[in-house]
Amino acid sequence: MLKGKVALVTGSTSGIGFGMARALAQQGCAVMLNGFGDAAAIEETRSGLAAETGVTVRYNGADLGKPDEIAAMVADTVQSLGSIDILINNAGIQHTAPVDEFPTAVWDKIIAIMLTGPFHAIRCALPHMKQKNWGRIINTSSVHGLVGSVNKAAYVSAKHGIMGLTKVVALETGPTGITCNSINPGFVQTELVKQQIQQRADAIGGSFDDAVVDVLKEKQPSLDFITVDQIGALCVFLCSDAAAQITGVPMSIDGGWTAQ
Numbered sequence: 120m121l122k123g124k125v126a127l128v129t130g131s132t133s134g135i136g137f138g139m140a141r142a143l144a145q146q147g148c149a150v151m152l153n154g155f156g157d158a159a160a161i162e163e164t165r166s167g168l169a170a171e172t173g174v175t176v177r178y179n180g181a182d183l184g185k186p187d188e189i190a191a192m193v194a195d196t197v198q199s200l201g202s203i204d205i206l207i208n209n210a211g212i213q214h215t216a217p218v219d220e221f222p223t224a225v226w227d228k229i230i231a232i233m234l235t236g237p238f239h240a241i242r243c244a245l246p247h248m249k250q251k252n253w254g255r256i257i258n259t260s261s262v263h264g265l266v267g268s269v270n271k272a273a274y275v276s277a278k279h280g281i282m283g284l285t286k287v288v289a290l291e292t293g294p295t296g297i298t299c300n301s302i303n304p305g306f307v308q309t310e311l312v313k314q315q316i317q318q319r320a321d322a323i324g325g326s327f328d329d330a331v332v333d334v335l336k337e338k339q340p341s342l343d344f345i346t347v348d349q350i351g352a353l354c355v356f357l358c359s360d361a362a363a364q365i366t367g368v369p370m371s372i373d374g375g376w377t378a379q
């Protein structure tokens with residue numbers, strides 16, 4: 120379905136980003152991976168995805184906290200893969216602390232990677248999409264783009280902020296073939312969330328599995344994790360012609376979290 124298209128997926132060396140990159144590659148889309156990690160492991164991921172899907176998969180290690188590196192990554196995508204048709208702003212980190220104890224440098228880093236970084240990626244990618252009058256921009260927000268939780272001031276602020284950016288980009292690209300939406304997941308059991316589950320296990324003095332039950336019961340009525348494959352499928356749908364009139368909206372995939 121996406122044969123001939125090119126996608127840049129930030130933060131795709133693991134977790135949700137890799138799930139979306141894989142789902143797009145399975146539809147024939149060439150992919151630029153991005154994110155941190157061990158160089159040999161990243162190369163294994165890149166070559167494995169290329170072998171599995173038969174599409175061209177490249178990697179650019181830009182730091183989403185650095186505007187110059189983001190601009191160079193978009194240029195690299197266009198130069199090495201021929202265009203940039205799909206941009207997935209997904210890279211993210213987490214830090215938990217009460218507001219009055221929140222380290223200010225960590226606040227700056229989270230806003231830089233998760234809000235300012237996507238602005239720069241969109242700013243640089245849009246002219247290429249406008250040239251072809253087709254594009255899909257998907258911002259990985261979160262349930263925390265719609266509701267708050269204690270001890271996540273920077274994360275919740277960045278995720279709410281990207282909802283605003285999503286709406287403005289959708290309005291500005293309204294009459295074009297470009298759409299801009301967010302995906303708003305609840306708990307997905309990736310490295311980012313495993314750290315939080317371990318913190319809960321330590322706090323309740325229980326096992327990791329005890330903490331899983333505790334965390335899901337508190338927030339996610341389905342009492343189950345969302346999978347990266349389910350998010351990948353939603354991403355493919357948003358890139359399809361069937362979704363051409365869906366723009367500027369949050370696509371919740373949260374097991375009922377925000378219905379409460």
Ligand code: NAD
Binds near residue numbers: 129133259
């Ligand atoms: P993850 O830790 O598996 O993936 C994060 C990715 O971002 C990795 O590839 C990492 O290398 C990359 N990254 C981190 N800092 C970076 C930087 N400065 N520059 C470039 N890449 C960087 O976690 P995940 O859960 O897959 O998170 C992916 C996105 O999904 C994040 O935006 C996160 O906020 C969001 N999200 C996660 C959940 C969840 O439950 N896991 C829920 C809602 C939203």
